[in-house]
Each structure stands twice: as structure tokens, then as C-alpha cells.
Amino acid sequence: MCEQHMKTIDEKFKALATDHAPGQEVRQKTSDLAAVMSGDILGGVPVDFSHGDVDAFPPTPGSSRAWNDGFSCGARQAYTEYRGSAPIREQLAARLGAFTESPVDATSELIITPGTQGALFLALGATVTTGTRVGVVEPDYFANRKLVEFFGGERVPSPLRYKGTAAQNGPDLDVIESAFGNGTTVFVFSTPNNPTGVVYSHATITAIASLAARYGVTLIVDQLYSRLLYSGESYTHLRACKLVPDDMVTIMGPSKTESLSGFRLGVAFGSSKLIDRMERLQAIVSLRAAGYNQAALSTWFAEPDGWIAQRLRAHEEIRDKLLGVFRSGGLQTTTPQAGSYLFPEFPPLTVDSASFVRLLRHQAGVTVTPGTEFGPGLHQSIRLNFSQDSTSAIAAAQRIVRMVDMYRA
Amino acid sequence: MCEQHMKTIDEKFKALATDHAPGQEVRQKTSDLAAVMSGDILGGVPVDFSHGDVDAFPPTPGSSRAWNDGFSCGARQAYTEYRGSAPIREQLAARLGAFTESPVDATSELIITPGTQGALFLALGATVTTGTRVGVVEPDYFANRKLVEFFGGERVPSPLRYKGTAAQNGPDLDVIESAFGNGTTVFVFSTPNNPTGVVYSHATITAIASLAARYGVTLIVDQLYSRLLYSGESYTHLRACKLVPDDMVTIMGPSKTESLSGFRLGVAFGSSKLIDRMERLQAIVSLRAAGYNQAALSTWFAEPDGWIAQRLRAHEEIRDKLLGVFRSGGLQTTTPQAGSYLFPEFPPLTVDSASFVRLLRHQAGVTVTPGTEFGPGLHQSIRLNFSQDSTSAIAAAQRIVRMVDMYRA
Numbered sequence: 001m002c003e004q005h006m007k008t009i010d011e012k013f014k015a016l017a018t019d020h021a022p023g024q025e026v027r028q029k030t031s032d033l034a035a036v037m038s039g040d041i042l043g044g045v046p047v048d049f050s051h052g053d054v055d056a057f058p059p060t061p062g063s064s065r066a067w068n069d070g071f072s073c074g075a076r077q078a079y080t081e082y083r084g085s086a087p088i089r090e091q092l093a094a095r096l097g098a099f100t101e102s103p104v105d106a107t108s109e110l111i112i113t114p115g116t117q118g119a120l121f122l123a124l125g126a127t128v129t130t131g132t133r134v135g136v137v138e139p140d141y142f143a144n145r146k147l148v149e150f151f152g153g154e155r156v157p158s159p160l161r162y163k164g165t166a167a168q169n170g171p172d173l174d175v176i177e178s179a180f181g182n183g184t185t186v187f188v189f190s191t192p193n194n195p196t197g198v199v200y201s202h203a204t205i206t207a208i209a210s211l212a213a214r215y216g217v218t219l220i221v222d223q224l225y226s227r228l229l230y231s232g233e234s235y236t237h238l239r240a241c242k243l244v245p246d247d248m249v250t251i252m253g254p255s256k257t258e259s260l261s262g263f264r265l266g267v268a269f270g271s272s273k274l275i276d277r278m279e280r281l282q283a284i285v286s287l288r289a290a291g292y293n294q295a296a297l298s299t300w301f302a303e304p305d306g307w308i309a310q311r312l313r314a315h316e317e318i319r320d321k322l323l324g325v326f327r328s329g330g331l332q333t334t335t336p337q338a339g340s341y342l343f344p345e346f347p348p349l350t351v352d353s354a355s356f357v358r359l360l361r362h363q364a365g366v367t368v369t370p371g372t373e374f375g376p377g378l379h380q381s382i383r384l385n386f387s388q389d390s391t392s393a394i395a396a397a398q399r400i401v402r403m404v405d406m407y408r409a
Numbered sequence: 410m411c412e413q414h415m416k417t418i419d420e421k422f423k424a425l426a427t428d429h430a431p432g433q434e435v436r437q438k439t440s441d442l443a444a445v446m447s448g449d450i451l452g453g454v455p456v457d458f459s460h461g462d463v464d465a466f467p468p469t470p471g472s473s474r475a476w477n478d479g480f481s482c483g484a485r486q487a488y489t490e491y492r493g494s495a496p497i498r499e500q501l502a503a504r505l506g507a508f509t510e511s512p513v514d515a516t517s518e519l520i521i522t523p524g525t526q527g528a529l530f531l532a533l534g535a536t537v538t539t540g541t542r543v544g545v546v547e548p549d550y551f552a553n554r555k556l557v558e559f560f561g562g563e564r565v566p567s568p569l570r571y572k573g574t575a576a577q578n579g580p581d582l583d584v585i586e587s588a589f590g591n592g593t594t595v596f597v598f599s600t601p602n603n604p605t606g607v608v609y610s611h612a613t614i615t616a617i618a619s620l621a622a623r624y625g626v627t628l629i630v631d632q633l634y635s636r637l638l639y640s641g642e643s644y645t646h647l648r649a650c651k652l653v654p655d656d657m658v659t660i661m662g663p664s665k666t667e668s669l670s671g672f673r674l675g676v677a678f679g680s681s682k683l684i685d686r687m688e689r690l691q692a693i694v695s696l697r698a699a700g701y702n703q704a705a706l707s708t709w710f711a712e713p714d715g716w717i718a719q720r721l722r723a724h725e726e727i728r729d730k731l732l733g734v735f736r737s738g739g740l741q742t743t744t745p746q747a748g749s750y751l752f753p754e755f756p757p758l759t760v761d762s763a764s765f766v767r768l769l770r771h772q773a774g775v776t777v778t779p780g781t782e783f784g785p786g787l788h789q790s791i792r793l794n795f796s797q798d799s800t801s802a803i804a805a806a807q808r809i810v811r812m813v814d815m816y817r818a
Binding site: 007008009012013016017018021023024026027051053054055058059064067068070071074075077078079080081082086113114115117118121126127128129130132143146147150152259261262263264277279280281283284285286287288289290291292293 | 416417418421422425426427430432433435436460462463464467468473476477479480483484486487488489490491495522523524526527530535536537538539541552555556559561670671672673686688689690692693694695696697698699700701702
């Protein structure tokens, strides 16, 4: 046996703790909070910032009708290839190719997955095994780190600058190149970055693509939020770069901007070798994205005229109001260039940050995700998904500021 | 590094080949078949026996209405706990407890998964890691074997007798006990068995439960087809046995008898420790079974009066007719005691069995799954899901017999 590479199953699952994961807060106990709580329960409409509110921003018009049409199709729609319905892939490949400015082959380069989470799981499962060195960015989407560990890979972290101006922010290309030169064979990252909303610049994306090509590194690019781009910002699709690595997968889905999370739909598109592996894995994971649900993808990139623009404007308005609340409350908060996350940082408090996050929920009716989910050491930050009812969200942000004042050290 | 336990990612995915998996046949090339094909294309309505036909046996009445109700609920139904909606789990726990004759705690002992495949993946992911010795039955559901390999476990096979009478059929308890005594720590099996329809007897189930308890073996019991039990047969739920192991999970779902496969819904229920691990894994695999889809579980175990009985009668009738066709054609075929699979065995042929399966599809319009998917060495058998239109299925079975005669050695 080979102890250094063998985690017990208990160790493996300790690393997968979901106690603070978004949406799981309902399972937490609050009985021990009395000991650290000071002051009274704050009134106000509870807001769950751990994910977007699809009541405030409802699913794409026509999405439920599309599901019902799919259901009416019967067997043909219930049982698709594991990689998803062929006619739906045809339609999507054209739209995704146009959006990302580089063609996608529907037969060999695209898989429909159960959500973007499903796509990430399959992409890392298809590229990471015991001992694989995987570059991850800190902070970045929390599941990236957990996935690398679950598949037995070794995380090679590189930092993201996110507290400066848009021009100053971004990943550290020197650290990334040094990782690529030291046996890192897979690099996974999100742009727009989750949780900060930083969008990697054209120069950065071009550099990452070239470095990966030069060192033979596989790239997994999570572009989940790339449609929710704020005014004045620009976005570079890595797959459209002139020089790209042989093995590369781009991940997107209609769960966020389009509020179709309840359908669990995502896509991955890229090198046929990786898409093929992902389909093999999908076959033992859950066979396919739910057949009838796949039909709702017909609405994606085909929303009514002006609908996406209106959704963007509404989010930008909430973003700006919340930034105002946090900044006037003294909480450093980067302006997200895209997406619907804010990542404010609070000052030293009289309670530890884990307790503060639980107090926010218990005392102020505000559910947020602790910064430590996104990178070790980020105790002072919290992530908010501001795709919420505007009035409730602003009041909740004011309660967060009030709580920070109440517990300020 | 530790070579003996380290498969390359290429090796890992070679073991996951889906070229012959049910539903993937559409990706096969047929250009090379001309060299081995003799005779003409046979006429008739094509039948895809690789899975059930939900047009012939449509989804539970009310299931699409339940989905639409779920969609109308909005955010509450879109974002559930990873283990599934709490009120839906409450309802299901009571029904599953009654069905399996042993109570289920909705809070800690039940998880809703993306299909029964999803439940199996999570259950094996929660129990198998590098070097874990896992007992598997041959023949049994093909994914069991692939899952063990994917998670780095070591398969410990034991045979299933299935060509005798119901009283003679069943697993070999001596081989199983010897495996348990030799370091096997997980045992996974389906009853009713997929692909043969053999139901493990009361004595067998009691013995497996006792052996697992004595040796401290974790049991994963796939009962997907336990509702589709034919007249005169009886079924024993392992979890209701007096002596059971500490760690045990039962898996079911509404994809088969109830034809809800297009919703991708399944459940696993059992030891809270394992359900908890499965939820942690679900959090990085695909977050949750699609939220709106979960609402369709309200129809499960609550079908209209007589609906399940009628479905059973219809399947029993097709079963008996197909058994007649195959047996009078000289193909040994066990009478399934439950479920909708037949596993006929054909005599030596002039073409290899893989080509014969492809010829069946190309020349006779009949899609079946090769026996080798269910156990090594089962080249002479094919699996048919006979949940089909009766007339078309009988004609297709007659074409299979005709093809066997045409290619008989």
C-alpha cells in the first residue's frame, strides 16, 4: 500500500464539509449563539444572499412552456444521449460559438450537464486523478478546491488581486507561470471571478492561454457569469485566443443571469477528448441532465428582445446601491465588473468570523457565505449574491453594517 | 509515488467506455458491418430495448402537473437543501418507511438524488476509495463495476445463479461470506437483479444482512425494480431484517415502473453517516436533483387507485409473450420475477457477439444491450427492457429469433 497518497474515506469527506455552503444554513443549530450574541434581534425582511432570488428575478420567459413542450415530446426527450439531445446541442453549439467568438462542433465538442456544477465536476473528474497538480486561484469558487481534493489531486494556489482598481486587479501571472513550469498540468479558474466579480483582462486571458499552450497545461474556464457584464466593461473569451492549449474546456449555464437554476442545466464545450471523457463519467454519475429540462435550453441566448439588457440594468442598479451602503459603512468592497456577487470585508470584531456569519443569520435575518469558503484566510470577508429584491437587499445590507458596528472590536 | 495504485487518467477512462451502454448506440458507426452482414435488412417497426418506452407506458398521471406546481412555487422549490426539499422528504420518508417495512427519518436518513444512477454514484463515492475491496455480483447492473473502478476500489466478484428455477437461483452465499472474511468492506447488489429479474429470496436476504452485520460490511442495496413484482412472487426488504449492519443504504427511484426517467429522480435512504457523506458529495457533483423536478415525487407511492396494478398486469403479459417467443426459438431465458428485463442467451453464431448486437440494430431494427456490460464472459446473452409497446416488442423478438437462425454456427 501507499500511505502518502491514501486518504481514508473519513479524511476525504472531512474535506467536503458543507456546513457553511450556500443553501445549507438551514441545517445549522443556533442554540449556542446566545453566549456570544449582544443586543436584540433586528427586524426586517429576511434576505438569503447565499444565492440569487428567482422570485425577484424570475426564469426566462417561455422556460416552463419549453419544459412542457419537452415533456409532450415523450420518450425522445426523456432519453437523450448522455451528452444531451442532439438537436438541442446543434442549436446550442451555434449560439455558444457566436457568443464566444469561436466555433463549437455539436457532435464532438459539447456536453449538456446537470448545472454548471455538474460541468465542473465532470471537467475536473476528466482531468484530475491521484497526484495531479492543479492550479487554483484564491479566492475562487469554493467547489474548485473541494473537487481537486476529492479526485486526489494536489492544489497549487495562486493569488488574485481584487482590492485595487480594475486595471490593478487580476491573477498573478508570474506565480501561474512558475506553477506551470513545476508540474502543474491542469488550471481551473472563473472569470468573472466568483466571489469578487473581477473580470480577467484581455492581456491576462491572452497570457494564460499562451502559457498553457507553451507548457501543455489543460485549462478549465468557468464563464458562468460572462453574460452579466456591466456597462463599460469588456470580456475576452479565452477559447477565441489565437494561441490556446490542445486541451481546454469552457463552462457556462443558464442558472444565474437567466434564473434557470431550478432546471439544473449547464454546458461544457471544448476539446473532443475531454468532452468524451466527461460523457463517460456522466454515464455513471447521473446518466444525463434531466431530459425534459434540456428542452428549456431552447430559450437560452434566445431571450425576448431587451430582456437581458433590462436584467443587466436592474442588477447594476442594485450593485451600485449596495456598494454605497457598504462603503459608507466602512467595509472595503470591490466593484464587480460582472456577475451578481459582492465580497465586502469587515473590520476586526469582538466575535470570531464564523460566529458573526451565524449571528448575521440569527440576529439580523441575513444569510451570507463566509469568505473562508473561497480561500483560506479570508475570515474577514463575506459573499453576497445581490440578485435579490432591491428594497429588501438594501435594508439587509444596512443591517449588516449595523451588525458590524455592534460587534466592532 | 505509488505505481501499483495509480492508474493514469487514460486508463481510468478506458474502463468507463460507453460505446455499448444503453442509449449510446446512436453514436456507433455501421460502415464496417457490410463485411459481416448476410441476408437483407428485415422490415418492421424499430424497437429500442435498451431502455423502457415512456410513450408505451407514460409517466404517472399528474407528474407534469406536479412539476408545474413546483415551478410556480418559485425560489423555495428551485433552491432546496442539497439532500432535497424538506417537506418532500417528510412525505417520502413516511411512504418509503411503509413500503420497506422499516421507518425512515426524513431529516437524517434520506437524500433525493438525480436519478437512481445518481444515488448509486453517491453511495459508492461515499464508501469506496483507493484500495477498498467491494463485493459485486455477476451479472449485475453494469455501472456497479465501473463505479468501483472509478473510485479506485478493487472488485471482488461473486456469481449469481440465474438459469435454474426461482428456488435454485440466487447469489452464492459461501463466496460472499468468504469475500467478507477476506477484507471486503462494501457489498453492492440489485434485487430484483438487473439484468436477469431474479429476486433474492427471504432466506438469502436475511443471510446477507446477518453476514454483513457480523463482518461489519457496508451494504448498498439497489431496489429500483422492487415495485414491479409479478403475480405469485414475494419480496423481502433487507432493511427490515432483524439483524442488519450499521452502515447500509437502500436505493430506489420512480424512473422505471412509474416512467419518470425524464425527471432524473431517485432516493437513497439508510444510515445517517452515509447519507451525510452522500450529501457532501452531491454538493460538488451537481448541487441537488433539479428543484422543480423534485415536486413530481409527490405522485410517487400515491398513484391513482389501480394504476400500478394495471401497469404490472400489462408488463406481465408482455413478459410471458416474449418468453414464449424466445423459448420456442431455442433461446434459454429466465423468467423474471420482477422488473422489465429479459436476459436471453443465444447459441454459438458465425459472427462474434459484439457484431451480432450491432447487426441486430442495423439489420433487424432492434437495439439491445450486450451481456458483457453486466459481467465478463456473458458474450452469449443480451438484455432487453420489455417495457415497450406489446405488438412491436413481440415482432422485434421474432426478428431476434430469426437473426439467431440466420447467423447460427
